[in-house]
Amino acid sequence: METRNKLNQIILSLAILCGVVLNSQAQRIKPAAPQSQPIVLQGATIHVGDGQVIDKGSIRFEKGIITEVGTNVNTSGAQVISLAGKHIYPGVIAPNTSVGLIEIGAVRASVDNSEQGSFNPEARALTSFNTDSDVIPTLRFTGVLIAESVPSGGIVSGTASVMEMDGWNWEDAVHKADHGIHLNWVSRFGRRGRVNRRRARLLKVIENTMNEARAYVQNPKPAKTNLKFEAMRGLFDGSSTLFVHANYSKDIVESVQKLKSYGVKRIVIVGGREALKVAGFLRDEKVPVILSETHRLPRRSHIDVDMPFKLPYLLAKAGVLTGLSVGGWWQVRTLPFQAGTAVAHGLKKEEALQMITLNNAKILGIDDKVGSLVKGKHATLIVSKGDILDMLTNDVEHAFIRGKKIILDDKQQQLYKRFKKKYDSQKK
Numbered sequence: 001m002e003t004r005n006k007l008n009q010i011i012l013s014l015a016i017l018c019g020v021v022l023n024s025q026a027q028r029i030k031p032a033a034p035q036s037q038p039i040v041l042q043g044a045t046i047h048v049g050d051g052q053v054i055d056k057g058s059i060r061f062e063k064g065i066i067t068e069v070g071t072n073v074n075t076s077g078a079q080v081i082s083l084a085g086k087h088i089y090p091g092v093i094a095p096n097t098s099v100g101l102i103e104i105g106a107v108r109a110s111v112d113n114s115e116q117g118s119f120n121p122e123a124r125a126l127t128s129f130n131t132d133s134d135v136i137p138t139l140r141f142t143g144v145l146i147a148e149s150v151p152s153g154g155i156v157s158g159t160a161s162v163m164e165m166d167g168w169n170w171e172d173a174v175h176k177a178d179h180g181i182h183l184n185w186v187s188r189f190g191r192r193g194r195v196n197r198r199r200a201r202l203l204k205v206i207e208n209t210m211n212e213a214r215a216y217v218q219n220p221k222p223a224k225t226n227l228k229f230e231a232m233r234g235l236f237d238g239s240s241t242l243f244v245h246a247n248y249s250k251d252i253v254e255s256v257q258k259l260k261s262y263g264v265k266r267i268v269i270v271g272g273r274e275a276l277k278v279a280g281f282l283r284d285e286k287v288p289v290i291l292s293e294t295h296r297l298p299r300r301s302h303i304d305v306d307m308p309f310k311l312p313y314l315l316a317k318a319g320v321l322t323g324l325s326v327g328g329w330w331q332v333r334t335l336p337f338q339a340g341t342a343v344a345h346g347l348k349k350e351e352a353l354q355m356i357t358l359n360n361a362k363i364l365g366i367d368d369k370v371g372s373l374v375k376g377k378h379a380t381l382i383v384s385k386g387d388i389l390d391m392l393t394n395d396v397e398h399a400f401i402r403g404k405k406i407i408l409d410d411k412q413q414q415l416y417k418r419f420k421k422k423y424d425s426q427k428k
Contacts, residue, residue: 029137029410031168035403038062038078041088041383049090049357049372051350059088061379064403069373081398089353089388090373091145091380091401093360094332095290096182096243096270096325099136099147100129100163100170114153119209121181121231123158125149129170135330136165137410142333142394143382145401146175148364150182150243155206157182159231160243162364164380166401176366180241181232182270185255187248203258210262238265241365243290245270247299249277256287268363270325273299276311279318288321288363293331294338306345312355313346323360340389352389379403 039061046057046069058073059066068074103110112130115123129149139147145165151158159178167173186202189195216222216229217236234240242264246252252269259267269275272289275282282289294308304310315322324342326335339352347355361371369378380401386393399406 029407031131031166031172032401032404032406035062035064035379035400035405038067039379039400039403040073040075040078040080041398042073042075042080042082044083044086044088044383046088046373047090047350047353048374049354050374051354053350056084057088059373059379059381061400061403064379066373066375066377066379069375083383085385086397087384087386087388088373089143089382089384090357090371091382091399092143092336092356092388093364093366093371094139094144094147094325094335094356095323095360095364096150096327097147097332098150098152098327098329099139099165099332100131100133100149100329101125101151102329103130103133103135113151115151115158118154118205119156119228120151120154120158121156122227123151124161124178125151125158126161126163126170126174126177129161129163129173131167131169131173134411137408138330138412139333140165140399140406140408141396141410141413142336143384143388143396143399144332144335145380145382145399145406146366146370147332148179152182155184155186155202156209157184162366164401166404166406175370176364178231178234178240179365180243180268181235182243182245185244185246185251187246187251189248207258207262210259210264214263236263236265241266241268243268243270247271247273249274253278253281256281256285260285272315273308273311275320276314276318279315279320283319286321288323288359289315290323290325290360290363291315293326293334294324294341295334309341309345312339312342312352316347316351316355321359321362322355323363324355325360336388336394337391340387340391343389349387349389 040058042058043056046054057071060068060073098113101113112128147163148160149163150160159181162176164173164175186199213229213232214236217233235242244255246255256267267287269289271292275289296308298307312322324339326332335356339356343349343352358371361367370380382396383398385395388394
């Protein structure tokens with residue numbers, strides 16, 4: 001046993017040493033500098049994000065703000081980048097992710113996405129966000145420039161924030177701080193479809209907590225500060241959103257009805273695999289849905305195997321404000337392709353684009369600044385050689401976040417170039 005422990009220690013030490021060597025060889029990607037002069041992107045196909053497409057269009061932005069969009073844009077005093085044959089898109093917005101909170105899932109020291117206990121509304125993803133993550137640069141290569149960083153676990157996981165995929169630290173990268181709380185609704189069924197016998201008790205706990213929190217915030221000067229209830233204050237005045245993770249249709253209806261009866265003003269359903277069954281209810285209640293990934297199989301054998309691909313189109317057709325997500329952290333780079341798959345099952349390309357840009361911005365409450373390419377919004381956008389919804393043509397050449405020109409490089413690119421150089425030299 002002692003010999004085995006020593007051997008394990010040696011292996012661990014070697015693994016750490018190899019990691020240090022590899023990290024020292026990879027160049028750390030420097031955050032972009034603020035925009036220093038006006039820039040005009042000229043002669044491209046502009047996908048505005050709200051369904052409009054401008055052929056041979058141009059965009060001018062100054063100090064990080066879009067000042068002109070159209071076919072006849074003033075170029076005086078600006079750096080002009082000619083983009084004939086290229087495409088300009090709003091930066092992709094990814095909701096419901098663990099970006100910046102997890103680096104390597106199998107290494108516990110690099111995982112900081114959850115807290116102990118079941119009710120943690122005061123746990124903020126914001127202060128745990130790691131801007132030095134090697135995952136973040138890989139997301140920018142497919143056009144993801146903004147992500148919602150979300151805690152997980154328990155019943156009330158914590159408070160999420162919307163983060164930009166560039167910055168020196170979390171204060172630098174934050175786009176909108178503490179915009180919403182994520183709650184995992186207690187499902188009727190547990191794993192393997194078994195009845196959840198703890199459900200009634202846990203729902204009563206949610207009810208009591210919500211009522212206590214509402215009573216607390218109604219008191220202008222509480223005798224004792226309660227950090228959990230303070231974090232929930234915005235749920236009752238509409239300044240914060242409650243993101244409810246629910247998939248079964250009955251759970252969706254029940255959660256919305258109960259939470260509204262507790263005084264919660266703004267609710268978003270996350271997951272929503274059976275949302276189509278209650279689409280009319282969601283539309284009438286004005287409850288948006290952030291769907292989970294389209295690249296999956298249905299949970300039940302009798303459901304159409306293509307239903308995950310069709311669901312975004314069918315929900316949108318029913319009048320429900322719908323956004324798309326992937327979840328996870330490194331997986332987020334596939335979000336444009338998940339939207340592209342939905343195009344083959346009913347959605348138009350611009351509608352699919354809207355679900356990962358403007359719709360997600362509306363749901364997250366940031367559509368006044370990002371999500372579409374219109375005058376007055378942030379110059380957070382990408383330039384691609386082809387269609388970003390297609391894996392074969394998604395080739396991002398330029399990326400800007402608030403006008404800052406992002407360095408498109410990552411650890412994988414550096415390794416590719418290093419070994420390509422090595423083996424190319426051997427061919428000579």
